[in-house]
Amino acid sequence: MKKIFLLPLISSLLLFNCTPKETLDETFQKINSEVLANSKAYATLGEATSTIGHRLTGSENGAKAEEYTYDLLKSYGLDVKYFPFEVETWMRGDVEVQIGNLNKRNYEVYSAVSLAHSPVSADVDLEIVDMGNGLEADYAAKPGAVEGKIALVYIGILPGSPEGTSNLHRSEKTALATDNGAKGIIIINQVDGGVLLTGTASVTGGLIDIPAVCIGKEDGLALKEILKKSKKRAKITMTNTSDQIKARNVIATIKGSELSDEKIIVGGHLDSWDLATGAIDNGIGSFAVLDMARTFKALNLKPKRTIEFIMFMGEEQGLLGSRAYVDAALKDGSIDNIKYVMNQDMSGNPRGFNAGGQKGADGFFDKVGEHIKAIDSVAFTNQNSNSAGLHSDHQSFMIQGVPYTSPNSNLDRSIYGCYHSDCDDFDLVNEEHIRNNVRFSSMMLYALADTDTLPARKLNDAETKAFLEGNGLKLKLKIGGDWRWED
Template identity: 55%
Template sequence: MARTLYVPLHRLVLFCIGTAGFLTAFQPPKTSFQKAFTRINKEVSDNSRAYETLSDVSQKVGHRLTGSPNGTRAEAYVFDLLTSYGFRDIRYEPFEVEAWMRDTVTLAVVPNRSDNFRDVPVVALAHSPVDAHVQGEIVDVGNGLEGDFAALKDKLKGKVALVNIGLAAPTKGARNLHRSEKTALAIQHGASGVIMVNLVPGNVLLTGTASVTGKLIPIPSVCISLESGQAIRAWMQEEHGKLHALINMTNKSRKIRARNVVATLKGSKFADEKIIVGGHLDSWDLATGAIDNGIGSFAVIDIARTLKALKVKPKRTIEFVLFMGEEQGLLGSKAMVENLKKANQLDNVRCMVNLDMTNDPTGLNAFGRSDMVPFLNTIGEGMKDIEPTFANQMQNQAGLHSDHQPFMLEGVPVVGMNGHLAREVLDCYHANCDRINLVNADQLKNTVRYSSMLLYALADSDDIPTRRQTDTQTRDYLVTQGLRTPLQIANEWRWKE
């Protein structure tokens, strides 16, 4: 799923949220995990299979779009892979989803009362209508933030909004919005269509969902390249703003069944308590999704391989989850949370760890909970003792738009890790260049090493200074983290004022 500042566009965060707790009572001694960390470090360094298996699935399966035959093949591939690593407690968790698939789309731009049509290369954004034929004057909404739309509130009805996906010349302190939130604002202001401008040079077309709910939106939303956006804006100045867009598209949408894949490592002491570590297996269909989110999902699989190979028996149960449907609206993680709610099991989830484009981590993220910082810092210092290249740079910022979100909105603690990707890699986000050649094998191995250590420490700690928040605590936490507004835009804010 596309990311904004709430989870930065490149989605470099493995998330961790804590609830209130009494840290000093629970803080583990730094030395308590050193023996296990040493074994993990050696096992991953010597035997990691993350890069090899990601390369293999990229060749044998290709893209992993939820609802497509490729998506089904990817689900079976990872099930068989986890079985080959010795897991017997492994299952599919099926869920029903409205699967969207692109068909045809064209965009033409023409001055008012002219026949000087110019065709513009374009790609449809997901959950656009199955059939749409729109003609309207183009209104440039710039970065598409709330204030940008508010300034043009009387000029957008029936028009086509031209909006940057990212922030061009961003204002200090400004937070970007997800493309789905910008589309939602355009709909609220009566726009008849949306043209998103990618800000990556090189005629790169980006895909992804334009829906905050994972359901069809009422107007077409499309993406054009940076160069096309610049050309349209220059033409608008020549024509004094009087350009019209003609968007014609057809898409497919139907109910299908997709499957999360879950492997379980049973706890030895607190078996009813769970640490869930997940990453979304699905990808968009313009390339193979090696970065988004091959590096996250195949790191999860290799963490599972590592702990199984070492025959470790942590105190808490660990569930390794490969989510489907993330790109189409966090559908697999939402389904899992709903199942846990129905089974009255959410209180047993002590922490949710999410790897989404997490690469070569440099530190942990307390995700807005200052009471978790010393606890995580102690674990990080223990990791650094084993591997000095781990910087243990603590962060403490919450975010949205990945598979941790449904857990977070139900008050489940989430624990985190921060990494980095090169600019040229990030430029291929959701684009047709997201392929295995972008993946750095050594950095992927580092993701597995450090994440395995963190996961083991969470699962084997005598206690964790966090429990599931109450509904009121969850609301207050989200407000404190500045997430109420984006959640309201996305119709995800369930609390009444």
């Protein structure tokens, strides 16, 4: 009896083992069809932006966004958890910028927004000094000019500046103004149409000493003309808060079928600034990640390695959510299990991938990219790169030696004018572009999670240091307080 019973079982096991595993091309075809037919990225982002609004970390809206994505991932049938963290962070209050004559008459109100990490309260009424681009050379040319006054600087490089002038980040321009004795800084945006920009003015993520505001390009350039003829003063008043806030990363997990201890992370920051709904930064990236999770679940894809789909919060205030995640992984030793990170920030319509800067890592992306290109050679041209950069959530992992990748986006130039601005809304989102990202990034994610040999490995401490130096990131990381080494 037993033998008779076992025989069919054994033969079916043999048969099962002999069945060749689905090829990469077959899996990619499935992903492609699923996303083209059923992608929810565009629709859910539309719903979230209209029902929640912005997704500022620590705000009521931010909490609603965390819950929305948690519920959404659950509704797809995924294992979901919150990763709560608590940090001190800055929140915008009121701001008013008035500009008038030195005799304090005829003040005119200018449209302005506070830059993040401005003081919790400020009330200055001082002369304005035009400091051009606000670079070291501008201060060297006018020593002491801004001492006790308000610096007016352009966020970009003004036309007519010396050839090859390289720009500094708004936070670095603010630090320079402060070092030169300014008591306030007005930064002129470079986008047409009175667009206002926010973002941090702090190099460290801590509060800065002077109020920093952004005004529109047209207002700012007109003001520069006025200052050529007469002296003006600015009255800047603002209140902000800097409090301990609570936020939650949202994590959905698909357990690996063979190497379940090894993790591939795909993440995008869910949070946004509060001037608009942040549909581009980073609605398109984070909602693509949500739809990638949906796709994997819908197709019941089970690659060798475990995948974590993560909505990071707090990116805009200084990569807070990814830092908290990495800190926890360092503490419990699981950092070594994180084999690769795919970051999705303002990404869409990719034509290739960035291999993240480790020597030789691009070979894998070129190879897998050929299979993606075979699916859609019009949208995906397999144009890959291999460099390391900063200022998004992959940074928290990269400085610990974890390799990363991100899509090489091919989006309409026009959307970048609304970066960190009051016009970053859903009307900028292109449905096909977000869907293309879900298609191609899901394919690359699957390849990473299922490959026998990953394109790069986690670097040890000395290798990480050399890697960051080799990619020219040391000085920037030092300014940002993220350089972990003595020298």
